[in-house]
Amino acid sequence: MLAFMLRRFIYMVVTLFLVSILSFAIIQLPPGDYLSSMVAGMSAEGQQVDQQFINAMRDRYGLGDPVYVQYWKWISGIVLRGDFGQSFEWNRPVSSLIYERMGLTLLLSVATLFFIWAVAFPIGIYSAIRKNSFGAHLATLVGFIGLAIPNFLIALVFMYLSFRYFGQSVGGLFSPQYENASWSLAKVGDLIAHMWIPIIVLGTAGTATLIRIMRANLLDELNKPYVTTARAMGHPEHVVLLKYPVRVALNPFVSTVGWVLPGLVSGATITAIVLNLPMSGPMLLRSLLTQDMYLAGSFILLLSTLTVIGTLISDILLAWLDPRIRYS
Amino acid sequence: MTQPLLEISGLKTHFGVGGTTIRAVDGVDLVVNPGETVCLVGESGCGKSMMARSILRIVPPPGQVTAGQINLHRQSGKVVDLAALDPKGAEIRSIRGREVAMIFQEPMTALGPVQTIGSQITDAIQLHLKVSRKEARNQAIEVLTRVGMPRPEQRLEAYPFQLSGGMRQRAMIALALSCQPRLLIADEPTTALDVTTQAVILDLIRDLQAEMGMAVLFITHDLGVVAEIADSVAVMYLGRVVERAAVDDIFHNARHPYTRGLLRSIPRLGIRVGEELDTIEGMVPNPFNRPSGCSFHPRCVEMIPGRCDRVDPSRTRLPDGTEVRCLLHEPHRQETAPAGALQ
Ligand SMILES: Nc1ncnc2c1ncn2[C@@H]1O[C@H](COP(=O)(O)OP(=O)(O)O)[C@@H](O)[C@H]1O
Ligand SMILES: [Mg+2]
Numbered sequence: 170m171l172a173f174m175l176r177r178f179i180y181m182v183v184t185l186f187l188v189s190i191l192s193f194a195i196i197q198l199p200p201g202d203y204l205s206s207m208v209a210g211m212s213a214e215g216q217q218v219d220q221q222f223i224n225a226m227r228d229r230y231g232l233g234d235p236v237y238v239q240y241w242k243w244i245s246g247i248v249l250r251g252d253f254g255q256s257f258e259w260n261r262p263v264s265s266l267i268y269e270r271m272g273l274t275l276l277l278s279v280a281t282l283f284f285i286w287a288v289a290f291p292i293g294i295y296s297a298i299r300k301n302s303f304g305a306h307l308a309t310l311v312g313f314i315g316l317a318i319p320n321f322l323i324a325l326v327f328m329y330l331s332f333r334y335f336g337q338s339v340g341g342l343f344s345p346q347y348e349n350a351s352w353s354l355a356k357v358g359d360l361i362a363h364m365w366i367p368i369i370v371l372g373t374a375g376t377a378t379l380i381r382i383m384r385a386n387l388l389d390e391l392n393k394p395y396v397t398t399a400r401a402m403g404h405p406e407h408v409v410l411l412k413y414p415v416r417v418a419l420n421p422f423v424s425t426v427g428w429v430l431p432g433l434v435s436g437a438t439i440t441a442i443v444l445n446l447p448m449s450g451p452m453l454l455r456s457l458l459t460q461d462m463y464l465a466g467s468f469i470l471l472l473s474t475l476t477v478i479g480t481l482i483s484d485i486l487l488a489w490l491d492p493r494i495r496y497s
Numbered sequence: 498m499t500q501p502l503l504e505i506s507g508l509k510t511h512f513g514v515g516g517t518t519i520r521a522v523d524g525v526d527l528v529v530n531p532g533e534t535v536c537l538v539g540e541s542g543c544g545k546s547m548m549a550r551s552i553l554r555i556v557p558p559p560g561q562v563t564a565g566q567i568n569l570h571r572q573s574g575k576v577v578d579l580a581a582l583d584p585k586g587a588e589i590r591s592i593r594g595r596e597v598a599m600i601f602q603e604p605m606t607a608l609g610p611v612q613t614i615g616s617q618i619t620d621a622i623q624l625h626l627k628v629s630r631k632e633a634r635n636q637a638i639e640v641l642t643r644v645g646m647p648r649p650e651q652r653l654e655a656y657p658f659q660l661s662g663g664m665r666q667r668a669m670i671a672l673a674l675s676c677q678p679r680l681l682i683a684d685e686p687t688t689a690l691d692v693t694t695q696a697v698i699l700d701l702i703r704d705l706q707a708e709m710g711m712a713v714l715f716i717t718h719d720l721g722v723v724a725e726i727a728d729s730v731a732v733m734y735l736g737r738v739v740e741r742a743a744v745d746d747i748f749h750n751a752r753h754p755y756t757r758g759l760l761r762s763i764p765r766l767g768i769r770v771g772e773e774l775d776t777i778e779g780m781v782p783n784p785f786n787r788p789s790g791c792s793f794h795p796r797c798v799e800m801i802p803g804r805c806d807r808v809d810p811s812r813t814r815l816p817d818g819t820e821v822r823c824l825l826h827e828p829h830r831q832e833t834a835p836a837g838a839l840q
Contacts, residue, residue, distance in 0.1 A: 392557075394607045400555050402621045402672065403593035406585055412620075413609045491611055492656045 173488055181481050188473040193240050196466035254463035263467045274448045281372045288376050293383025312377035321443045324370045331366055341445045367444055371437050382421045390414035420491055427483035500570050502680055502712050503529040508565035510551045517785050521547040523736030534713045536723040539733035540781050545716045549682050553593050554584035595625040598678035602685040604666035608657040614668045615653030618675050625676045644671045663694035682714045720763050732756045735792045742819035752821045754799045
């Protein structure tokens with residue numbers, strides 16, 4: 170197990186290295202360098218540009234140096250000092266812009282993941298065991314509807330419902346009075362009260378998919394001879410089901426950490442815009458549109474890192490759950 | 498005579514699939530005495546596995562035991578009709594694995610893939626014998642030793658995929674024997690194994706039987722295996738037992754034309770190249786449209802026209818104890834078949 174984890178960890182580091190090169194390449198994509206754009210922008214607005222400042226920046230990012238030096242200066246700043254560079258659109262350090270958003274994004278994603286699990290697990294098992302029951306067909310129908318309706322539409326419906334029947338402020342993760350307040354217990358409570366809408370909206374498609382995967386997997390497992398063996402040994406029906414086939418059918422559940430998290434972190438952009446969520450998606454989109462490359466590159470780097478870490482966690486969980494993976 | 502351990506009469510297991518009924522088991526009569534080995538033989542698809550599963554009431558849906566009795570003389574002296582029990586109920590569960598255990602054909606997939614051998618065996622022991630985890634573990638080691646598993650303590654921690662086919666079948670046998678059942682049902686336990694391993698597993702089952710004094714219902718389509726281990730033999734054809742006799746009578750004095758056909762189709766030593774092996778003509782009919790009269794008549798070389806295709810033979814008991822369902826033998830002393838067996 171330890172060797173397995175070590176191997177996976179090394180893979181992860183290699184992947185992260187490649188991802189960082191890619192992010193760096195994206196930052197370099199627009200013609201000219203970031204500094205010239207900034208200077209051009211500032212002069213266009215009629216501001217005086219301080220030559221000393223320009224020189225300091227030039228040195229800081231290694232502009233004019235060979236590419237690998239520039240890369241080194243950029244990545245070492247991130248890894249060693251948490252310095253992601255400067256957002257020229259906001260004229261602030263990137264790090265000050267993204268931390269809160271990444272934090273909320275992560276929080277919302279993890280909460281959504283647990284929501285997906287909590288709903289999909291029992292319904293998936295139920296619809297496999299009673300595969301021809303009314304409830305199973307209903308779950309399939311609701312699941313298909315959930316998959317077919319675009320998230321932003323579900324979001325609009327929920328916004329209407331929450332406004333009309335619960336009198337909540339529409340959109341966002343906070344009520345207006347907490348928006349810019351510093352963190353307190355009351356703010357946390359307000360966050361939780363607002364979070365259920367995005368959780369349901371973001372989780373619907375994943376839940377529907379996972380129910381289908383769980384159902385299909387369990388149906389496969391239920392017909393395997395080892396289930397008959399367990400039954401033939403006299404185990405009661407719930408043990409026959411939960412201890413043996415459900416254990417095996419759990420694998421895709423764990424793998425979801427690998428694909429749901431990145432999907433939520435990067436794919437929820439439209440929902441986040443509709444619901445006005447302070448998540449990473451809208452800001453990434455905006456930074457790409459305005460060619461705010463240090464900001465965009467940092468987002469891409471962080472999102473990819475989250476994806477890779479998510480995959481690592483799911484791999485380790487899988488190996489822990491399934492000895493066949495652990496020993497191969 | 499001793500009390501029989503298991504007495505099956507008129508057992509029917511049918512699969513109702515979309516309006517049609519597949520009669521997988523269609524009126525089986527069978528007796529297993531304590532400590533005896535009964536071999537159940539017949540071509541593939543004749544209902545051997547379904548008949549075995551009916552005993553433990555683990556027929557897969559939509560299959561159902563629809564008629565007949567399966568009387569088991571329990572350890573307590575009580576006689577229970579397994580066919581009348583609720584297949585999910587507590588009574589049948591207290592019998593499964595404890596008094597009647599089963600080994601399956603597929604050693605590769607018959608054990609849970611994500612639990613260790615040890616945990617599967619100790620789970621079963623703790624379920625039936627109400628002993629501590631530690632005691633269950635000791636018993637598991639003991640039973641693994643008994644089935645000839647090398648280094649049983651380490652194997653307790655092994656997962657099925659880490660074992661070879663033969664070792665997995667040993668583990669499966671250990672699981673089945675873990676609570677010292679009085680009847681072991683072995684459904685083609687060696688079919689999926691290579692020849693050498695087959696012989697080893699067969700010897701193992703025979704030794705264990707002698708050692709533990711349990712009865713074995715051994716299902717096979719290999720008459721070579723039958724000759725080696727059987728005390729008595731039941732020959733099945735299309736969901737019915739067509740002949741039941743002591744093993745010597747089957748090989749030297751087979752009565753049913755189907756049994757004789759099976760015997761002729763065994764490759765013999767000394768058969769010359771090019772010489773054809775006798776086979777039974779024709780195919781096994783589809784179990785939803787069984788032929789009228791005796792269901793074997795379309796393939797039977799001794800078929801009596803006008804009789805075999807009309808009259809369904811009943812169970813006839815011959816003076817030497819052999820039971821046969823064939824019109825050729827009906828004039829002998831006839832025993833009335835139990836209600837429901839004739840249709
Ligand atoms: N799940 C099922 N659904 C419908 N029919 C089945 C099913 N399983 C078995 N049968 C029928 O039962 C008959 C007997 O099968 P089985 O007992 O497995 O034969 P065998 O003698 O080879 O062990 C088969 O011919 C098949 O038609
Ligand atoms: Mg079979």
